[in-house]
Amino acid sequence: MLFAWPxxxxAxxxxxxxxxxxxxxxSMLYCAWRTAYLWQERSGHHACxxxxxxxxxxxxxxxxxxxxCAEAHQPDGARRDDAELVDRSIAELRRLGPDTLAPGGGAGPCSAVTVCRACAGPCRPP
Incomplete structure (x- = not known):
């Protein structure tokens, strides 16, 4: 796509x-292209x-x-680290009780999720 489309x-x-x-x-565009052209169950309308x-x-x-970046590359701003804010929010939700984390009672999957300090992504404790 990068070379074929003027x-x-x-852009x-x-x-x-x-x-x-x-x-x-x-990446999203590539996944959509693969689905449209390479997916085993594709049909003509997928490409269209x-x-x-x-x-x-x-x-x-x-x-x-x-x-x-039209004239020269403009770097993105500093990467945010929201791990502390997320940790405080999860702690507050836990303090409020399991009904807050999973509607209908029970702990639900959210209660076991913490934020990894290394990557700021969701991690499950061992």
Whole structure:
């Protein structure tokens, strides 16, 4: 796509690999393309839907996102670390009781989830 579509060449700045949100957008587009063209249960309408729906929206978002980099790469801001805020929020929910974490009573899956300090992602305690 990056080479075949003139609109993609205009929208996607050379610094795109330095922007995680752009990588995510292009990854989504690749997954949609694989589904449309390589999925075992695909049909003709999958390719039509892909071409009509996914690239135009993705290219619009990428053009907006990468507009600041038109002259030269503009680095993203510092990465946020919300681990402490999330830890405090989970502690408060636990203090309020299990009904807060899982409607209908019981602990539910959320009560066992904490935020990993290394990656700020969800982790399950051992």
């Amino acid at each position: 609109a993609a060449q205009r 996607i700045a050379p610094c795109w690999p330095r922007h995680w949100d752009v990588i995510e957008e292009l 839907e892909y071409l009509d729906r996914w690239p135009p929206g993705a290219l619009d978002r990428l053009a907006v996102r990468l507009r600041p």
